Amino acid sequence: MAMNVAGSSGGGGRRGRRRAVMAEINVTPMVDVMLVLLIIFMVSAPLLTVGVPLDLPQTQAKSLDQDKNPLTLSVNLKGQIFLNDNEIALNDLVPKLKAITDARSGLDERIFVRGDKKVDYGTVMRVMGRLSAAGFRRVALVTEVDQG
Numbered sequence: 001m002a003m004n005v006a007g008s009s010g011g012g013g014r015r016g017r018r019r020a021v022m023a024e025i026n027v028t029p030m031v032d033v034m035l036v037l038l039i040i041f042m043v044s045a046p047l048l049t050v051g052v053p054l055d056l057p058q059t060q061a062k063s064l065d066q067d068k069n070p071l072t073l074s075v076n077l078k079g080q081i082f083l084n085d086n087e088i089a090l091n092d093l094v095p096k097l098k099a100i101t102d103a104r105s106g107l108d109e110r111i112f113v114r115g116d117k118k119v120d121y122g123t124v125m126r127v128m129g130r131l132s133a134a135g136f137r138r139v140a141l142v143t144e145v146d147q148g
Contacts, residue, residue: 071100072142073131074114079123090126097134110138 074082081088088096101109111131115124131139 070112071109072112072114073127075116075119075124075127077116077118079119081127090130093127093130094134097131097136101135109136110140111136112140112142114142 072084076082081090081093083093083096083100097111113124113127113131115127128139
């Protein structure tokens, strides 16, 4: 067996010898943590964007620029109306929308309308009429991208 004694004081043993500084960083634990975080964010990201669960119709139209905090009106299959994520009665829609636009001071604000593809056409038209009565002139109908 060979022994490396270079740098020792000659007294034999390990007394005067120092260990060399380890210059390598072990990145394996960091990569493992990053991959776990990536998987967590990939699974949770779609859950953050869903409000009222709807089966939206599909079109080939181009997407619109979205605001930071868009005003969204949703109509589900049962005919329930949701303003952002809060359920609201059809009769209370106009006063609530007027109060929101007064608070935001947006005269030309866009509202996004999401309607289930199986909802009654008359229900959506009643909601659109209330939007017109509330003073909204920029109404965007939300759809999914056509997959076919």
